[in-house]
Amino acid sequence: MSEVYEEIMDGVHHRKRTEKEKRELSARLKRIEGQIRGIQNMVEKDAWCPDILTQVSAATSALNSFNKVLLAQHIKGCVAQDILNGDEDSVDELVNVLQKLMK
Numbered sequence: 001m002s003e004v005y006e007e008i009m010d011g012v013h014h015r016k017r018t019e020k021e022k023r024e025l026s027a028r029l030k031r032i033e034g035q036i037r038g039i040q041n042m043v044e045k046d047a048w049c050p051d052i053l054t055q056v057s058a059a060t061s062a063l064n065s066f067n068k069v070l071l072a073q074h075i076k077g078c079v080a081q082d083i084l085n086g087d088e089d090s091v092d093e094l095v096n097v098l099q100k101l102m103k
Contacts, residue, residue, distance in 0.1 A: 015077040
C-alpha cells in the first residue's frame with residue numbers, strides 16, 4: 001500500500017489515515033463519549049461516589065488505549081517513513097510527544 005503524505009505547517013509531513021483507521025478511531029471516541037455522558041448522568045442522579053470513580057477510571061483507561069493505538073499508527077507510519085527518508089527530526093518530535101503523554 002502506498003502511503004499518502006500531506007504537507008502541513010513548517011514543512012512537517014504526516015501520513016493521511018486510511019478510512020479504516022478513521023472508522024476505528026472514531027468508534028473508540030464515540031464509546032468514550034458515551035462513557036462520559038454516562039458519568040455525567042450518574043452525577044446528575046447523585047450516584048454513589050465509588051461507582052462514579054469506577055466509571056471515570058474506565059473512561060481514563062479507554063482514553064489511554066486510544067492514545068496507544070494512535071501513537072502506534074504514528075510511529076509505524078509517519079516516524080518510520082521519516083527515518084527511512086533520512087529525516088530524524090521526527091524522532092525528536094516523538095520524544096516530545098512521549099514526554100507530554102507521560103506527565
